[in-house]
Each structure stands twice: as structure tokens, then as C-alpha cells.
Amino acid sequence: xxxxxxxxxxxxxxxxxxxxxxxxxxxxxxxxxxxxxxxxxxxxxxxxxxxxxxxxxxxxxxxxxxxxxxxxxxxxxxxxxxxxxxxxxxxxxxxxxxxxxxxxxxxxxxxxxxxxxxxxxxxxxxxxxxxxxxxxxxxxxxxxxxxxxxxxxxxxxxxxxxxxxxxxxxxxxxxxxxxxxxxxxxxxxxxxxxxxxxxxxxxxxxxxxxxxxxxxxxxxxxxxxxxxxxxxxxxxxxxxxxxxxxxxxxxxxxxxxx
Amino acid sequence: xxxxxxxxxxxxxxxxxxxxxxxxxxxxxxxxxxxxxxxxxxxxxxxxxxxxxxxxxxxxxxxxxxxxxxxxxxxxxxxxxxxxxxxxxxxxxxxxxxxxxxxxxxxxxxxxxxxxxxxxxxxxxxxxxxxxxxxxxxxxxxxxxxxxxxxxxxxxxxxxxxxxxxxxxxxxxxxxxxxxxxxxxxxxxxxxxxxxxxxxxxxxxxxxxxxxxxxxxxxxxxxxxxxxxxxxxxxxxxxxxxxxxxxxxxxxxxxxxxxxxxxxxxxxxxxxxxxxxxxxxxxxxxxxxxxxxxxxxxxxxxxxxxxxxxxxxxxxxxxxxxxxxxxxxxxxxxxxxxxxxxxxxxxxxxxxxxxxxxxxxxxxxxxxxxxxxxxxxxxxxxxxxxxxxxxxxxxxxxxxxx
Numbered sequence: 001x002x003x004x005x006x007x008x009x010x011x012x013x014x015x016x017x018x019x020x021x022x023x024x025x026x027x028x029x030x031x032x033x034x035x036x037x038x039x040x041x042x043x044x045x046x047x048x049x050x051x052x053x054x055x056x057x058x059x060x061x062x063x064x065x066x067x068x069x070x071x072x073x074x075x076x077x078x079x080x081x082x083x084x085x086x087x088x089x090x091x092x093x094x095x096x097x098x099x100x101x102x103x104x105x106x107x108x109x110x111x112x113x114x115x116x117x118x119x120x121x122x123x124x125x126x127x128x129x130x131x132x133x134x135x136x137x138x139x140x141x142x143x144x145x146x147x148x149x150x151x152x153x154x155x156x157x158x159x160x161x162x163x164x165x166x167x168x169x170x171x172x173x174x175x176x177x178x179x180x181x182x183x184x185x186x187x188x189x190x191x192x193x194x195x196x197x198x199x200x201x202x203x204x205x206x207x208x209x210x211x212x213x214x215x216x217x218x219x220x221x222x223x224x225x226x227x228x229x230x231x232x233x234x235x236x237x238x239x240x241x242x243x244x245x246x247x248x249x250x251x252x253x254x255x256x257x258x
Numbered sequence: 259x260x261x262x263x264x265x266x267x268x269x270x271x272x273x274x275x276x277x278x279x280x281x282x283x284x285x286x287x288x289x290x291x292x293x294x295x296x297x298x299x300x301x302x303x304x305x306x307x308x309x310x311x312x313x314x315x316x317x318x319x320x321x322x323x324x325x326x327x328x329x330x331x332x333x334x335x336x337x338x339x340x341x342x343x344x345x346x347x348x349x350x351x352x353x354x355x356x357x358x359x360x361x362x363x364x365x366x367x368x369x370x371x372x373x374x375x376x377x378x379x380x381x382x383x384x385x386x387x388x389x390x391x392x393x394x395x396x397x398x399x400x401x402x403x404x405x406x407x408x409x410x411x412x413x414x415x416x417x418x419x420x421x422x423x424x425x426x427x428x429x430x431x432x433x434x435x436x437x438x439x440x441x442x443x444x445x446x447x448x449x450x451x452x453x454x455x456x457x458x459x460x461x462x463x464x465x466x467x468x469x470x471x472x473x474x475x476x477x478x479x480x481x482x483x484x485x486x487x488x489x490x491x492x493x494x495x496x497x498x499x500x501x502x503x504x505x506x507x508x509x510x511x512x513x514x515x516x517x518x519x520x521x522x523x524x525x526x527x528x529x530x531x532x533x534x535x536x537x538x539x540x541x542x543x544x545x546x547x548x549x550x551x552x553x554x555x556x557x558x559x560x561x562x563x564x565x566x567x568x569x570x571x572x573x574x575x576x577x578x579x580x581x582x583x584x585x586x587x588x589x590x591x592x593x594x595x596x597x598x599x600x601x602x603x604x605x606x607x608x609x610x611x612x613x614x615x616x617x618x619x620x621x622x623x624x625x626x627x628x629x630x631x632x633x634x635x636x637x638x639x640x641x642x643x644x645x646x647x648x649x650x651x652x653x654x655x656x657x658x659x660x
Contacts, residue, residue: 132282
């Protein structure tokens with residue numbers, strides 16, 4: 001395993017070292033013209049993009065991303081089709097896939113890691129694979145040069161946050177509130193607290209997601225965090241209005257953060 | 259071998275704690291709290307008192323004379339159907355509700371399939387003054403409307419799960435989503451030997467009373483363990499409960515799954531709802547929707563300890579069709595005057611089919627619940643002319659195969 005940071009972490013560190021804040025939008029793979037959505041997001045200033053591989057039982061996701069999952073699955077999307085789609089795409093920013101562990105497990109961990117690497121995907125986020133269970137996957141991912149992003153949550157002790165930050169690659173994904181993905185009216189106070197606690201224990205880029213749904217909320221959390229992950233708001237836009245509108249929304253987040 | 263504590267949260271290759279990070283500390287807290295409570299005579303005494311005075315334990319062992327003669331074997335029923343709330347579910351729920359109080363939680367969240375676990379949870383919440391929210395698939399709410407009303411009478415709020423197959427699997431997803439958001443005040447009162455560690459172990463320990471009682475009752479009646487111990491398996495809590503009394507001995511252990519939800523019969527290892535176990539899934543890892551006549555067994559997975567028992571060959575798992583289940587439901591009603599729930603009718607369906615293999619043997623069957631909740635559904639299927647006036651929401655399905 002290389003000690004050099006991977007492509008995702010390098011991009012986020014570069015943004016930070018220039019005094020900027022990182023923006024990572026999320027889109028569901030297989031949802032409508034999703035590849036055009038990724039290109040639009042990259043053009044509008046995303047630092048990296050998270051791409052969901054749909055799973056039948058997404059327990060950390062709220063109704064909007066569940067619906068996106070269901071639509072994509074109903075259209076016949078498969079994990080390999082998402083990865084092949086990413087392999088054909090060059091949007092100029094690092095890509096991370098977000099999916100549930102059973103998808104990788106069924107694929108075969110080593111095969112999943114090597115296919116990610118072959119398709120040019122920098123990182124993977126598996127939200128139902130907490131630190132204690134991550135061993136077999138992280139070993140396969142490290143060997144293939146794929147960054148494994150771990151989640152950190154408000155319920156963790158400072159000691160646990162330290163362990164998570166030591167094992168995460170790419171960035172540490174601070175969960176902004178206790179709850180499923182989705183847009184809330186206001187940024188939860190726990191989001192800023194989460195960012196602050198993580199910044200105290202790590203030099204790895206700290207991005208906060210879950211409950212960051214508007215440019216104003218992203219700007220607020222990024223007073224402390226190094227960046228924000230924005231999922232539900234992007235997916236909603238994609239479902240309602242399509243790729244161009246996603247680009248427009250990413251642009252608004254970008255301007256709020258700059 | 260004994261049914262020991264799982265090592266590192268695992269039974270052999272199965273189990274684990276595959277949950278979103280926000281829930282990891284809650285699982286750790288629960289494990290520590292249960293470990294301490296289970297070693298505390300005060301807690302055990304309080305639970306045993308409730309099991310006796312409130313739930314009606316010990317449950318009797320009934321020898322089925324007429325049916326035994328008809329089947330050519332010696333059939334014994336462990337009568338969990340006679341517990342308060344009508345099934346074995348109360349054993350687990352009283353333990354978890356007491357534990358929730360001990361942990362300072364004020365709210366119980368639960369999932370339910372047929373409604374038996376939901377009713378039991380609502381009952382325990384009422385008894386101990388806890389708030390209670392039960393998630394139930396929209397399809398199951400139609401099939402088991404009586405249990406929905408029962409939970410409401412008991413003061414619980416029943417929320418419908420409208421995603422996916424709208425059955426037990428989806429109710430679990432919704433309960434887990436609720437728990438992620440409310441973990442500081444809520445205890446997730448999971449209804450089977452599944453989910454993340456410590457649930458499969460804790461729920462087994464809370465149902466071990468079934469097997470412990472049955473072993474003593476069998477030894478008094480038979481002078482030994484029975485030849486065969488059988489139970490239905492969805493997640494597998496009643497089966498683990500009765501198996502735990504006999505796993506050390508020589509009795510054959512047989513779990514019976516519905517053909518439409520046969521995790522071991524048709525599944526391969528996978529990870530969903532917090533643990534690694536056999537799982538019905540497609541080639542891409544998408545979880546398949548189970549389909550059976552019994553809402554309580556409509557689950558594509560199975561508890562991890564069952565996967566382990568199957569893998570090491572200590573238990574075997576058979577599956578039966580809906581038609582076989584209906585025949586068994588009628589058979590027990592007519593020959594013994596006991597209307598079983600559709601879930602344990604699966605185990606009887608296997609005994610009936612395997613009667614040749616079982617000839618002359620003593621067979622202990624865990625009668626995990628009573629059939630009151632299923633009478634309306636069976637009326638639609640067995641007496642469609644006389645009984646469809648009340649609402650036959652499931653008559654479409656019933657007509658096809660019945």
C-alpha cells in the first residue's frame with residue numbers, strides 16, 4: 001500500500017491548501033441521464049462526486065434517495081453497469097462510489113476493489129460497514145489503491161473518532177445529524193459540532209453530510225468543516241428537472257462556499 | 259457443543275455488526291447493558307416474575323394423542339400459543355423492555371410482520387409505561403388488520419412501511435431508520451434472533467426459557483430427550499429458543515422455512531439488517547422479496563446462528579409450501595382442538611410430510627403461536643362463500659393457490 005494520498009484525498013487537500021472549501025455532490029447511478037448529471041456537476045465546480053450504486057434496502061437513506069434507488073433498480077441498473085458507466089466517463093474530478101456492503105460482498109471484495117480501480121473510481125463509501133467490520137474490505141481496497149471513506153457520527157466518543165480518522169482514506173465523512181439522508185429546514189447544530197470535534201483529532205479533510213441541503217447550510221457548516229457532501233437536494237433536482245438543473249444547483253453551492 | 263456466547267459477535271462465519279456508524283455506540287451500550295443485566299440476579303428475578311405472573315409461564319407440553327396416531331409418531335407440542343399475547347414473542351419483549359428501562363430509554367421502536375411481535379412490544383410498553391412505535395408493512399397491515407387495532411388499543415402507534423415489498427423486511431428498514439434518528443431516547447426492540455450483535459445472542463438468551471422448560475418436560479414425560487425437535491423459521495427466534503434446550507444432546511433439530519422465504523433453502527450468504535447470514539438475493543446482491551402465506555415468516559433472511567447451525571450440520575432446514583401449511587392448519591384444528599398460527603403450522607406441515615421418515619419417533623414441535631390472528635385470512639381461503647363479506651383484502655392471493 002502506498003503512503004501517498006489517493007486521488008480523492010489529494011484533490012480535497014489541494015482545495016483546502018488554497019484556502020477553499022470542498023463540495024462533493026451525490027447522484028444516484030442509473031437514475032435518468034445520470035452520466036450527464038455527473039458531467040454537469042463537475043463542470044459547475046464539484047471537487048469530487050459521490051455516485052450511489054442502488055441497493056434494495058438502503059437503511060441510512062431517506063425517502064428521496066430511496067425513491068431514486070427504486071427507480072434506477074426498476075430501470076434495470078446493475079452494480080457493474082454503474083461501474084462500467086463510470087469507466088467510460090472522464091469528468092475531470094475524482095469519483096467515489098457509495099453503496100451498501102452486500103453489493104460489494106456479493107460482487108466479491110477483491111473483484112469489486114479491482115473493478116473500481118480499473119474503472120478509474122478513486123474511493124468507496126460503504127455506510128453499513130463500520131470500523132470494526134471494515135477489515136476484509138479495507139484490505140482489498142488498499143491493495144487495489146481504492147480509498148475507503150469511513151463515516152463518523154455524533155454518537156461516537158472522541159476516542160472512537162480518533163480511531164475512525166486513523167483508518168479512513170480520502171476524507172472523513174462526518175454525519176451531520178442523527179437521522180437518515182434528507183433536506184432539513186435548518187442545519188442541525190450537531191453538524192458544526194461534529195466538524196469541530198473531527199478537526200480536533202485529524203488532519204484528514206473533514207467533510208460533513210446528511211442534513212446539508214442548501215447553499216446556506218453548506219456555507220454554515222464549512223465555517224468549521226473542510227467541505228460538504230450534498231446528496232438529497234441533488235437527487236431531488238435530478239429526478240424533477242434533470243442534469244442541467246443539477247449543474248445549476250452545484251453552481252449555487254460552489255458560489256456560496258467560495 | 260453448547261450454544262455459547264458468540265465470539266466477537268459471530269457464530270462461526272455469521273453474525274457481526276454491520277450497522278451505520280451512528281448505531282455502533284448504541285449496539286455497544288446495549289451489549290454491555292444486557293451482559294450486566296443477565297448476570298444480575300435482581301434483573302433475572304424481576305423478569306422471571308413477569309414471565310410467571312404476567313405471561314403465564316411455564317407453558318405446558320401437550321401430547322397429541324389423536325394426531326400422533328394418525329401420523330404414526332409421537333407428537334408433543336410446546337404450547338407457546340398459550341402465553342399472554344398469544345405467542346412466544348412475549349418472552350423476548352419483556353426482557354428487552356425491562357432492559358430499556360434499565361438503560362433509561364423511554365421509547366420502544368419495533369418492527370412486526372404478522373403483528374405478534376408488535377402486539378407483544380405494545381403490551382410490554384403499556385405494562386412498563388413506555389412510548390411505543392411499531393412499523394408494519396402496508397401489505398401486512400391489510401392481512402393482519404386485527405393486530406393493528408390490537409396494538410392501537412394497547413396505546414402504540416402503528417406506522418406503515420410503504421417502501422419495497424411493504425412487508426417485514428421493509429418494516430425493519432423503517433425501524434432502523436427511526437432508531438438512527440432517535441437512538442438517544444429509544445431502544446430498538448428487535449423481534450427475532452437477527453440484526454447486529456448483540457441482538458441474535460440476546461434474543462436467543464431471552465427465548466432459551468422455551469428450550470429449558472421443554473427439556474425438563476420431555477424428560478419427565480419420555481424419560482429422555484425427544485428424537486426430533488422442530489420449529490418454524492422466519493428470522494428464527496422460536497426455533498432458536500427451543501433448539502437451545504437440546505443442542506447439547508442427540509435430538510435431531512429441524513427448522514422449517516416457507517418455500518417462498520427459504521433463506522437457507524434458496525439463499526446464499528449476504529449482509530442485510532446488521533448481520534451476515536444466508537439471504538435470498540439476486541446475482542447482484544439485491545435482496546429478494548419473500549412471499550408466503552404467513553406474514554410472520556415473510557422474510558428473505560434468517561438469524562445468523564441458524565446459518566451457523568446449518569453450516570456445521572447440527573440443524574437441518576426444510577421448506578414447505580403454502581398448501582401444505584393450510585392442510586396442517588386444518589389438521590391440528592380438527593384432530594386436537596388447537597388452532598395454530600400459520601407460522602408453526604409450517605413445522606407441522608413438515609412433520610406430516612415426513613411422517614414416513616419419522617415413524618415411531620418422538621417429535622417435539624414448538625407451537626409458537628395461536629391461530630386467532632389467522633382465522634379471518636383462512637376463512638377467505640377455506641370458506642370463501644361463507645366468509646368473504648368482512649373485507650378479503652388478500653382474497654386475490656388466496657384464490658390463486660387455494
